[in-house]
Amino acid sequence: MALTIEEVRAIARLARLQLTAEEEERFASQLSDVLDYAARLREVDTSEIPPTASVLPMSAPLRPDEVRPCLPREQLLASAPDSEGGLFRVPRVLELEP
Amino acid sequence: MAELTDLSLLEAAGALRAGAISSTELTRACLDRIEAIDGDVSAFLTVTEDLAMAQAEAADQQLRTRSDTPRPFVLGIPIAIKDVLCVEGVPTTCGSKILEGFRPPYTATSVTRLVEAGAVILGMANTDEFAMGSSTENSGYGVSHNPWNLARVPGGSSGGSAAAVAARMCFAALGTDTGGSVRQPAAFCGVSGLKTSYGRVSRYGLIAYGSSLDTVGGMARNVADLAPIFSLMAGHDPLDSTSVADAVPEIHLNGADLSKLRIGVPKEYFIEGLQPEVETAVRAAIEAFREMGAAVREISLPHTDLALPVYYIIAPAEASANLARYDGVRYGPRLGPGLYPEDYFVTRGELFGAEVKRRIMLGTYALSAGYYDAYYGQAQKVRTLIKGDFEAAFQEVDLIACPVTPTTAFGIGAHGDDPLSMYLEDVFTLPANLAGIPGLSFPVGFDSEGLPIGMQFMAPHLGEAQLFSAAHAYQAATSWHTGWPEL
Numbered sequence: 001m002a003l004t005i006e007e008v009r010a011i012a013r014l015a016r017l018q019l020t021a022e023e024e025e026r027f028a029s030q031l032s033d034v035l036d037y038a039a040r041l042r043e044v045d046t047s048e049i050p051p052t053a054s055v056l057p058m059s060a061p062l063r064p065d066e067v068r069p070c071l072p073r074e075q076l077l078a079s080a081p082d083s084e085g086g087l088f089r090v091p092r093v094l095e096l097e098p
Numbered sequence: 099m100a101e102l103t104d105l106s107l108l109e110a111a112g113a114l115r116a117g118a119i120s121s122t123e124l125t126r127a128c129l130d131r132i133e134a135i136d137g138d139v140s141a142f143l144t145v146t147e148d149l150a151m152a153q154a155e156a157a158d159q160q161l162r163t164r165s166d167t168p169r170p171f172v173l174g175i176p177i178a179i180k181d182v183l184c185v186e187g188v189p190t191t192c193g194s195k196i197l198e199g200f201r202p203p204y205t206a207t208s209v210t211r212l213v214e215a216g217a218v219i220l221g222m223a224n225t226d227e228f229a230m231g232s233s234t235e236n237s238g239y240g241v242s243h244n245p246w247n248l249a250r251v252p253g254g255s256s257g258g259s260a261a262a263v264a265a266r267m268c269f270a271a272l273g274t275d276t277g278g279s280v281r282q283p284a285a286f287c288g289v290s291g292l293k294t295s296y297g298r299v300s301r302y303g304l305i306a307y308g309s310s311l312d313t314v315g316g317m318a319r320n321v322a323d324l325a326p327i328f329s330l331m332a333g334h335d336p337l338d339s340t341s342v343a344d345a346v347p348e349i350h351l352n353g354a355d356l357s358k359l360r361i362g363v364p365k366e367y368f369i370e371g372l373q374p375e376v377e378t379a380v381r382a383a384i385e386a387f388r389e390m391g392a393a394v395r396e397i398s399l400p401h402t403d404l405a406l407p408v409y410y411i412i413a414p415a416e417a418s419a420n421l422a423r424y425d426g427v428r429y430g431p432r433l434g435p436g437l438y439p440e441d442y443f444v445t446r447g448e449l450f451g452a453e454v455k456r457r458i459m460l461g462t463y464a465l466s467a468g469y470y471d472a473y474y475g476q477a478q479k480v481r482t483l484i485k486g487d488f489e490a491a492f493q494e495v496d497l498i499a500c501p502v503t504p505t506t507a508f509g510i511g512a513h514g515d516d517p518l519s520m521y522l523e524d525v526f527t528l529p530a531n532l533a534g535i536p537g538l539s540f541p542v543g544f545d546s547e548g549l550p551i552g553m554q555f556m557a558p559h560l561g562e563a564q565l566f567s568a569a570h571a572y573q574a575a576t577s578w579h580t581g582w583p584e585l
Contacts, residue, residue, distance in 0.1 A: 003463075008459070011459050011462050011463050011466070012459065014462050014466065015418060015446075015458050015459055015462040016422075016425075016439070016442045016443055016446055017443065017446050017447045017450070017455055017458065017459070018443035018444050018446070018447030018448070019447060019455070023452075023455070026515070027455070027456060027459060030456060030515075030517050030518070031456065031459060031460055031463070033517075033518045034410055034460060034517065034518055034521070035460075035463075035473075037406075037407055037410070037518060038407040038410060038411055038473065038477075040404070040407055041404065041407050041408065041411070041473075041476050041477060041480050042472065042476060044404065044476075044479075044480050044483070046476060046479035046480060046482075046483075049479040049480075049482050049483060050479070050482060051475060051478035051479050051481070051482060052478055052479075052481040052482040052485055053310060053478060054296075054310050054340070055296050055297075055310070055485060055533060055534030055559070056296065056297050056340060056342065056534070060339070061339050063336065071203050071204060075203040076203055076428075078201065078203070079199065079200045079201055079202075079203075079428070079429040079430070080427065080428055080429060081426060081427075081429075081430065081431055081432040082432065088427050088428060090427055090438070091436055091437050091438040091441055092437075092438060093438045
């Protein structure tokens with residue numbers, strides 16, 4: 001199956017990736033190649049086969065709910081591109097009504 | 099004495115314990131060698147000279163102090179860390195521009211356990227961006243070179259780690275293996291490389307790629323040198339809920355009774371496209387095991403040809419979720435006009451490399467509404483069949499022997515801009531990750547151009563001890579692992 005440029009743009013939008021026009025073209029053909037290759041999976045009869053999400057038995061281990069030390073705030077903010085007053089600073093995400 | 103960097107890890111450990119050399123001398127020798135040859139190899143992204151010398155001095159202090167308890171073999175031994183494992187305060191980039199400048203606030207458990215035992219960290223080794231690749235050509239910071247032939251790739255994604263070990267810049271290196279990223283570069287560079295069982299080594303502090311597949315492993319100049327690295331790293335970690343509670347077995351290198359060993363040779367791994375010299379060397383090594391008393395028989399892993407398409411749906415799907423965290427807010431640079439959500443698009447579009455973007459897109463597509471069942475759901479079901487192949491095989495045999503790679507190290511640029519042809523390089527290594535089982539790659543010969551050839555053993559889940567004793571028996575009887583590249 002061939003992905004169209006429109007489909008590539010829709011995927012890139014979902015993935016929050018800005019692509020150049022040249023990348024859109026190239027990815028359309030390269031991703032189509034991989035999906036074509038993966039199409040052979042559909043020929044396998046798996047109607048009786050359960051999925052494997054993890055090779056380990058999935059469990060949610062519990063531990064006592066005890067207060068423990070955590071990393072200092074300054075250290076966690078140190079690699080951020082922008083911070084202020086002990087917080088990560090980001091562009092405005094909501095427009096406030098006057 | 100020969101050059102200090104020519105020693106194996108265990109030889110160096112012996113010399114340290116005997117007081118014949120100091121860790122400071124050993125570490126200085128490694129740093130000097132990095133300085134002399136890494137301009138050609140480009141194995142390291144960061145060399146942590148000050149940290150290394152401080153750790154070496156601390157190790158020397160311990161070595162001078164009398165002790166009644168046995169000293170860890172890694173005490174005072176210089177090692178390299180793949181640049182996907184966090185080391186507190188040391189730039190950790192995953193080979194990506196999107197993590198440029200990131201200095202982790204904590205250290206990965208696998209690294210911590212080695213450092214607490216006295217290992218010396220020389221620096222961070224190059225990798226394909228976010229461990230996605232088979233050549234290190236996808237690194238955002240330049241390609242590493244194979245020490246056996248600088249025009250060839252060292253393999254990947256742990257190519258910097260393998261090249262650093264092969265070029266004798268360090269005594270061991272940590273790598274990670276999601277689809278072959280320890281075993282394939284180990285084979286290309288002629289070193290021994292261990293992919294651990296899923297859950298055996300804590301992944302706390304490993305920057306995630308494919309969470310149901312990622313494992314931490316190691317590389318060294320021979321199998322015996324890998325044993326102390328494995329023994330220290332393995333074991334339950336309360337900070338990683340996917341690490342298993344099972345006891346870590348003692349590794350007995352010597353005295354393996356090969357007459358009780360049953361080796362299976364899967365016919366699906368000897369296929370068209372396998373370089374004849376690789377097949378010849380691997381078959382000769384299997385024959386050597388037969389001569390040492392092992393029972394060898396052909397087996398079938400019938401769903402082998404489906405491992406590649408399963409992997410290239412599941413790994414990108416998991417990657418697309420894991421890499422959603424790179425949004426230019428908490429770490430790394432932020433690009434764009436200073437607006438939401440434009441900054442996300444620009445930061446990720448500009449700073450992720452082509453292969454990472456491809457896999458994020460592939461994964462996003464495979465998980466998207468309307469396609470989930472056809473791709474991701476179906477891949478998970480076929481994964482069950484692949485895992486089942488191994489479970490059935492291990493009813494009959496103890497170990498599975500096969501090539502690591504279809505060819506020896508290919509040339510830099512050989513796969514051009516053809517991702518699918520690069521993916522095919524992983525055809526023999528992916529199945530172990532899908533099944534969660536351990537694998538060990540070790541050298542069994544050279545091709546006509548002098549490039550190393552590797553063979554892989556796979557064992558049942560948590561069966562690392564058997565891998566070690568069998569591969570060590572081979573190395574005790576052969577010398578393929580003792581040669582090294584002229585550099």
